[in-house]
Amino acid sequence: MKLSLRTYFDQYTNAAPLVVFRICFGIMMCLSMIRFWYNGWIEKLYIEPKFHFKYYGFEWVKSLGEYNYLLFIICGLSALFVALGFKYRLAIITFFLSFTYIELIDKTTYLNHYYFISILSFLMIFLPANARFSIDALRSKTNYTKIPRWTIDSIKLLLGIVYFYAGLAKINSDWLLKAMPLKIWLPSKYDLPLIGNNLMQQDWFHYAMSWSGMLYDLCIPFLLLYRRTRIFAFVLVVFFHVFTRVLFPIGMFPYIMIVGTLIFFDAKLHEHIIRLLKRALPSLKSKLKNVEVLPQSKLKRQIIIPILTCFFILQLLIPFRYVLYPNELFWSEEGYRFSWRVMLMEKAGLTTFKIVNGNTGAFFYVRNSDFLTTFQEKQMGFQPDFILEYAHFLGDHFTAQGHQAVEVYAESYVALNGRTSQPYIDTTIDLYKQYESFKPKTWILLFNDDIKGL
Amino acid sequence: MKMIKKTLLSLLVLAAIFACSSSEDGSPSTGGNTDDFNRQAMLTNWADNFIIPAYQALASDLSALKSDKDTFVANPDQGNLDALRFSWLEAYETWQYVEMFNIGQAEQINYAFQMNVYPTNVSDIQNNIQNGGYDLASVNNNDAVGFPAVDYMLYGIAENDTMIINAYTSDALAESNKAYLSDLVNQMESLTTIVLNDWTSIYRNEFVNSTANTATSSTNKLTNDFIFYYEKGLRANKIGIPAGVFSATPFSDKVEAFYNKNVSRQLALNGLRAVQKFFNGEGFNSTSTGESFKQYLDYLNTIKDGADLSELINDQFDEAELKIQALNDNFSQQVETDNTKMTEAYDELQKAVVLLKVDMIQAMNISVDFVDADGD
Numbered sequence: 131m132k133l134s135l136r137t138y139f140d141q142y143t144n145a146a147p148l149v150v151f152r153i154c155f156g157i158m159m160c161l162s163m164i165r166f167w168y169n170g171w172i173e174k175l176y177i178e179p180k181f182h183f184k185y186y187g188f189e190w191v192k193s194l195g196e197y198n199y200l201l202f203i204i205c206g207l208s209a210l211f212v213a214l215g216f217k218y219r220l221a222i223i224t225f226f227l228s229f230t231y232i233e234l235i236d237k238t239t240y241l242n243h244y245y246f247i248s249i250l251s252f253l254m255i256f257l258p259a260n261a262r263f264s265i266d267a268l269r270s271k272t273n274y275t276k277i278p279r280w281t282i283d284s285i286k287l288l289l290g291i292v293y294f295y296a297g298l299a300k301i302n303s304d305w306l307l308k309a310m311p312l313k314i315w316l317p318s319k320y321d322l323p324l325i326g327n328n329l330m331q332q333d334w335f336h337y338a339m340s341w342s343g344m345l346y347d348l349c350i351p352f353l354l355l356y357r358r359t360r361i362f363a364f365v366l367v368v369f370f371h372v373f374t375r376v377l378f379p380i381g382m383f384p385y386i387m388i389v390g391t392l393i394f395f396d397a398k399l400h401e402h403i404i405r406l407l408k409r410a411l412p413s414l415k416s417k418l419k420n421v422e423v424l425p426q427s428k429l430k431r432q433i434i435i436p437i438l439t440c441f442f443i444l445q446l447l448i449p450f451r452y453v454l455y456p457n458e459l460f461w462s463e464e465g466y467r468f469s470w471r472v473m474l475m476e477k478a479g480l481t482t483f484k485i486v487n488g489n490t491g492a493f494f495y496v497r498n499s500d501f502l503t504t505f506q507e508k509q510m511g512f513q514p515d516f517i518l519e520y521a522h523f524l525g526d527h528f529t530a531q532g533h534q535a536v537e538v539y540a541e542s543y544v545a546l547n548g549r550t551s552q553p554y555i556d557t558t559i560d561l562y563k564q565y566e567s568f569k570p571k572t573w574i575l576l577f578n579d580d581i582k583g584l
Numbered sequence: 585m586k587m588i589k590k591t592l593l594s595l596l597v598l599a600a601i602f603a604c605s606s607s608e609d610g611s612p613s614t615g616g617n618t619d620d621f622n623r624q625a626m627l628t629n630w631a632d633n634f635i636i637p638a639y640q641a642l643a644s645d646l647s648a649l650k651s652d653k654d655t656f657v658a659n660p661d662q663g664n665l666d667a668l669r670f671s672w673l674e675a676y677e678t679w680q681y682v683e684m685f686n687i688g689q690a691e692q693i694n695y696a697f698q699m700n701v702y703p704t705n706v707s708d709i710q711n712n713i714q715n716g717g718y719d720l721a722s723v724n725n726n727d728a729v730g731f732p733a734v735d736y737m738l739y740g741i742a743e744n745d746t747m748i749i750n751a752y753t754s755d756a757l758a759e760s761n762k763a764y765l766s767d768l769v770n771q772m773e774s775l776t777t778i779v780l781n782d783w784t785s786i787y788r789n790e791f792v793n794s795t796a797n798t799a800t801s802s803t804n805k806l807t808n809d810f811i812f813y814y815e816k817g818l819r820a821n822k823i824g825i826p827a828g829v830f831s832a833t834p835f836s837d838k839v840e841a842f843y844n845k846n847v848s849r850q851l852a853l854n855g856l857r858a859v860q861k862f863f864n865g866e867g868f869n870s871t872s873t874g875e876s877f878k879q880y881l882d883y884l885n886t887i888k889d890g891a892d893l894s895e896l897i898n899d900q901f902d903e904a905e906l907k908i909q910a911l912n913d914n915f916s917q918q919v920e921t922d923n924t925k926m927t928e929a930y931d932e933l934q935k936a937v938v939l940l941k942v943d944m945i946q947a948m949n950i951s952v953d954f955v956d957a958d959g960d
Contacts, residue, residue, distance in 0.1 A: 241958060313888050318949035320623070321796035333887070381958035478946045480938050495829050511942075533832075543938040550891045551942045 139435065141279040142423055145261040146400035147393050148282050149215075152259035153407075154389040156213025159225065159247070162382045163206035172198055175239055179503050181523055182236040183516050186566050191234040198235075204228045212254075215264020219255070226251040237516075238509045242472050243383040246292060253288060253441065256434050257281045261424050263404050274424040284438060285393055288445070290351035295449050295470040297347030302474075302583025304460070305344065309336035310547040311476035312343075319377055346370055354394040367391050378473070455570050460546060461577035463513055464570060479512030479544035479554060483521060485528050486560075488535035496524055512544045512554070514574050521561035538562040552578055621883040622875060626865070627792040627802050629874035633867035636788065638681040638858075639780040641868065645675035646773040653769045657762045660752035662745060669738050673847060675772075676731050680854035681868060684813035687805055688791065689782040697726045698775055702821070703838050704732035706740070713760045720771045729768055732840070737765045740843030797950070804950050807877075811940050814859055819933040822852040823908075826919050827926035834923050839915040848915040852908055856933075860901045863894075877944065884947050893947060897939045904932040 166172060176198045184191065194201055205228035211221035230248045233239070258281060260266040261274040304310040313336045320326045329335050346366065353363035371384035392399070452465030459466060460475055486493040498507045501523070510516040521538040529536045538561045542554035552575075555561075559573040649671040656664040683696050690696065698721065708728035712718040720729050741761065742748045751761050783791075794802040820830070821840070828834030839848040861868075865876020873879075878894040885893065907929035912918040918926055 310888075314946065314949050317884065317887055318797055321798075321801075331887070379958055383958070476946055476949070478942045480942050482934075492832065494831055495824075497830055543942055545942045545946050548888045548890050548946070550893070550896070551938055 139278065139280055139431070142276040143279040143282060144397035144401070145258070145275055145277040145424070146397045146404055147395065148257060148259050148277060148285070149261065149263050150400040150403050151285060151390070151393045152215065152218075152254070152264075153213050154392070155250075155254070155386075156209050156211070158382060158386050158389060159209035159229075159251075160206050160213065163202050163209065165382065167199075167202055172202055174503070175505070176232070176235055179236065179238075179506060181501055181506070181520075183238050183506065183510070183519055185234055185237050186515070186568075188234045191231060193235045198232075201228055201232060205232065212259075215260035215266050218260035218264060218266050222251060222254050222259075226255060236506075238506045240467060241383075242468075242470055243380075243386070245468055247386075249441075249445070250285070250288060253284060253438070256438060257284070258424055263407070273420045274422075275420055276423045278424070278426060280435075282393065284442075285390075286351075286355070287442065289387075289390060289393070290355075291442075291445055292470050293347050293351050296472050297344055297349075298584050299449075299469065299471045299474060300340070300344035300347060302581055304547050304581050305340050305474065305583075308547070309333075309340045311474070312336045312339050314476045314548055315377070322376070343370075354391060357396075360394060364391060364395075457570065457574055458577035458579075458581055460581055461544075462571065462574045463515075475547060477512050477544065477546050478508075479542060479551075481511050481517055481540050481542035481555070483524055484539040484541065485524065485533065486537040486539060487533065488537045488560075501527075511542070514555070514571050515566060517542065517555060518561055518564060518566055518571070521564075525562035536562060546577075549579060621880055623795045623803055623880075624792055626875035626880060627795065629865055629876065630806065630862070631783070631788050631791050633870075633874060634862055635682070635685055635868075636780075636783050637868040638678065639776065639783060642675065642678045642682055643773075643776050643780050645671065645678045646769075646776050649675050650769050650773050653766060657752070657766055660749050660762075662749060665738070665745065665749060669844075672731070672734055672738060673844075676841065676847075676851060677854050679731060680851055681858040683817050683855070684810055684858070684862070685806070686809045686812070687802075688787040689779045693721075693775065693778065694723075694726075695775055695779055696817075697723075699730040699772060700732065700817075700840075701726045701730060702732035702735075702840055703842060704728060704730075704736050706736060709733055709736060709764070713757060713764045716760065716763075718767075720767060730772060732842075733768050734765070734772075735841050735843045737761070737768065738843070739845070807945070807948065807950050810859070810862065810877075811937075811945070814933075814940060815937050818852070818855045818859065819930065819937060822848070822855060823915075823926060823930045823933060826915055827923055827930055828919075829927060829930050834919045834926075836916040836919040839919070842916060845914050845916065847913065849908060849911050849913050849918075852915070853905065856901065856905055856908065860898065860905075863897065863901070881944060881947055888947075893939070893943050897936060897944065900932070900936040900939055904929065904936060907932045 176193050177195060179193075182193055205225060208221045208224040208228060211217060212225055226248065229244075229251060233244050233248060258274070258277050261277050263273070267273050300306070316330045316336055316339065319330045322330060350363055350367065353359040353366070368388055371388050374380060375384040449469035449471075452459045452469070455462065455464040457464060460477070482498070483496040484493050485496060498510070502510060502520070510520055517540055521540060525536050525538045539557055539559070540555040540561055541557055543551040544554040545551035554575060556573045556575055561573070564571075564573060649668070652664070652668040652671045656668045679700060682690075683700060686696055705727040708725065712725070712728055718725060718728075738748070741751045750758075752758050752765075755761065791802050794800075798804065824830060826835050826839045840851050841847045861871075863876065864878045865873045867874070878898075881894045881897075882892075907925075911925055911929060912921070915926065
């Protein structure tokens, strides 16, 4: 076993797929940053709000105000440098740090695919994606055509985990037996041309979409790995992501996944892409010394391989941390994030806060719009960690205003996947005296239904 | 060639898996084959049977108000004051049926802000009267115009009726008072005419043809308006704020029609009735029902087979109405004598906010705001 692992790590392969991946990734990320700016989201999401919801343990990450624009410029430029392969290692580290910093400013904007970008860019720090067809290669006058095989496989593994875990998460009774939440989402697409008025309204279609979505996610990594089904799998990838892009507001993610899955193809395709790029950019046609094999220092490998092994073990375990919490996962969302649970829930809530004077019992309600943007208010409405953090913010705010013996109570109603709304938070608990931790939150009321599944 | 064959074969196998998996899950189809809810019919029902008739009624009430005002200004006596007050109340009651439609011209000209911002600002009104040269449409004057300002001019400008009439006859500022009252009423009438004319000339067709599910389509915007009105205009402004729900102490002077002292409950009941009638798709002038939120929710319920949401919402409206019925005609007095009853009414109104904002919005899958950030 040990021997075969060692021989695996000694295997080399064509660098082209990783190089093409690097170029596509860099360009996509640069475009994403521009798009984010163009849509006015930097202002709306990171500058306008008076208050930001923080990830547990990352409370020290602060919004930089107007300097957030600078952060986005740095992030976009580093993405461009990644694409060009210019000072690659520094560029990808800068990208990883700046992108992750942006995401940590406010968890209101959490999306699985932002998390995916963060960890993917972390992984890419350790990969020789500038081995060839890069400015770094030009400058050192050396193209490395072969790189360790594990470097390309690690990206395949990460993509595979994302898909497969997304598929596992769909094996639950709401998704498969009730076709929820698609049964809510699809009929509301009545205004789609051709299919809106008929297909989108049909019961069997909601089930067909649920089941095929689950099967797609579970199977696609294997169909992409197996050479004979690869083209078919890629057709599926394109169809699936384009279709979801039509149905849902998911931004750049579908395109990133479509381009990302190209890494599964044989190097022939990537050589072809590089040739095309070279033809388009004749100035790059310089005579480089082609060196067969990228030299690897033993020491480097002895550090990198353990780091990445830990990284992947964590990736495999983190999505299952929810089993440690007693309440229904979809309901309390303890252990929900960072687990590739994508589009599983239609959840909405309304949470209002009562500020009570503990001495006199006098109370008043808070107008959430005084402190939160509509987007924050919406996200806060049904996520317990938001509710707790906001309760503390309110407690501090009103204490600072001179209110005495401040206690903060939440009245919260949440509706999940088409069920009627039900009380969410124990109204007798003073949230100002509860603190965030990894322990189960006992002040979340129990879910009055049962969702079976993984 | 071999590759293509394999690809085709695997495609067939997968298609078969998809087909089987969808049919073996044998929940009976209840939704029918096509989308049988006609959203355009709902928009048409709203426009033709509720919104436009309500605006027409308001316009006619306001023109009556205007003519009674002309009579009063020409001849300020008790009889003419009574007539003017009567037509003010008539128009104010009708107003409760249109305040929620902040769409089209009404949205563009900030109609509701020029018609019903209260408490009205007495010192702004007095400044306007004394200095003249005011621009009633200015944002700074939003709290010095509309029904609440007229309320002040007819009930609050002096202590009793005799002195009020004096304010328009013997008072040093009598002419200015008359001019301000007159300008207020004329402005309300002309704004309403603008909004109504837009509906009857151009906007109606634009409205009923905007059937898509986007942030700016008619259904979505009006749904947002409807809920916003219920939450803000009705629940908070009429009951919550005076009851001190959002503050350390109650504000008995922040009720609607504060100077009249007799009709804040009546106006609140009208607002709630308008909400319920609109929800159920009744016409403004009739109780026969057409396509509406209720019917839409009932249709969506046939797809997902859940609790009868429209019934829950109607029941909650009824509960809230009972609580409001139990209040004093004059909310100021209610706040001062027994504020608990006010907060109880607020609590019942609030329960319907949950049903509208959480359950109804979820069922209709409409976004409650215009944040268009990505989802995943």
